[in-house]
Amino acid sequence: MCMRSSQYLLSTLRETPAEAEIISHQLMMRAGMIRREASGMYTYLPTGVRVLRKVEAIVREEMNKAGAIEVLMPMVQPAELWQESGRWEKMDAELLRFKDRHQRDFVLGPTHEEVITDLVRKEISSYKQLPLNLYQIQTKFRDERRPRFGVMRAREFLMKDAYSFHLSQECLEKTYQAMYTAYCNIFTRLGLEFRPVQADTGAIGGAVSHEFHVLASSGEDAIVFSDASDYAANIEKAEALAPTTPRPAATQAVAEVATPNAGSIAEVSALLNVAASQIVKTLLVHAAVADDHTGPQPLVALLLRGDHELNEVKAEKTAGVKSPLTFASDAEIKAVTGASAGSIGPVGLACRVIVDRSAAVLADFICGANKDGVHLTGVNFDRDVTNYEVADLRNVVEGDPSPCGKGSLVIKRGIEVGHIFQLGERYAAAMKAGVLNEEGKHQIMTMGCYGVGVSRIVAAAIEQNHDEFGITWPEAIAPFQVALVPMNMHKSVRIQETAEQLYRDLQAAGIDVMFDDRKERPGVMFADWELLGVPHQIVIGERNLDNQQVEYKNRRSGEKELLDIAGLVDWLKSRVK
């Protein structure tokens, strides 16, 4: 895929568009890879498409190698399938719905479990046809409430999604493992620094799940690692172990202390000159209720140490807590406690109380008094707060003991670029997707699903590979492998001839070369190819031509050397890929 710049749409920008906040978004705009069409929707310009296609090609090769078979499903899907799986009601506005001219309901596919399950139940009827792993690389649409960071969190995006079908858990696990390996191969080949981590299964359901994260400080997810084992998990999933030290005995009596205008933990901590870890915060959330529940919404109190953060995934998985997690309104808090949010506490509270494991070992702690502007000191569990339960509710923090039992936890940021799930029978059962087994009996299939965020990978790769001049692509996904940059070609016949000859030779050698034949000043050309991040640059100039040489520059290392034109093509061939 060779190209002359004069016949190409380079569209680089000298200035950074105001809307782009993170570096990958800025560089994708500046390098002429994408343009925004609407919030969360982007046009890919030629350079963007090139990178996208290279990522796709690697994903496709590794999927094929792992035994998956490519299909292509419609992006627009009939509502009936979603009603059948139950997600028509379960998913909210993220699922974009619309009607066709016959007033029939459709959705823009945010994922394809329903369509693939429908396909497989129609096409597959015998256990002999299993296992089966089908994938596609296709555009998805999720009507995100807050699209941001360019293609990192777009509403329309490109994804590889695969779905496997089995008759036994054992068989599913085998494919799951094969996908795990394939994903490691994909991200390794892409040249990214990544980590597979244990993950929460979220709304999609299922038992076992791993996410693949590209490590980057701009990542939206917090990933925790053990410093002494290979344990790694999304913070949503990482268990905070119960403290091993027992709770000290109470030494103080309960006393009221005036805390006017001190609502937050930080304010109370400063006012009373007490560490945040000795204060307990009380969060009121909606309790789970039966569908036919009437009357006021019952609440549940969640208690955490002042210096700890609520883990919402853990909270909403706790029995009796409404899912999705819903915080009580100010009015609801007032009705139950008689105070506003900054001054509430568990003492004498008329609702169910769940205490985080770490908060549960505090003695003589401070909490709100359920009276505005008043806190209590010297509060103790069992003596002052009875009728409570203990659960793991908080996010782990750096230095916590690892749940694997070895070492302590380190926290890093990650960008989720892959996610694999053991789904089980959830969709197959809801949609009655089964086959005849060896005994001739109808049996529901068990499923796995495996996603790779293709367009997100492009942004993640830039987050991990850039410098002050622009993008420093990993070799495997650079839009071009080599940039041929002649100096003042229009003034020098021999430069032009050399450049044209090299262009032909590199093309013949199968190298992805961009020939910059624009009538531009050298500085403009250099700046563009550095912005674009082409890994290998060949500069042809008068002063080296006398020795039949050209200058080579490596984009990532900055290394420059003079090379004889004679051996150049072979030399480059051994360097690229």
Next chain:
RNA sequence: CGGUGAUUAGCGCAGCUUGGUAGCGCACUUGGUUUGGGUCCAAGGGGUCGCAAGUUCGAAUCUUGCAUCACCGACCA
């Protein structure tokens, strides 16, 4: 969806406080100049000032409504 802010030429911005019919840099066109790191000079083209209504002799500027976009939060395979 809540909070905050923005919207003036393709991009980045000034002008608005104090109303008088729009400007700068980059980009683009033409001519010259320069030529191994975003040249310099000159001349040009390009704007319903987000939309709608109101106030006014007169609105980019003041008022109201709406839309879009962004950020923070919530949300999230």
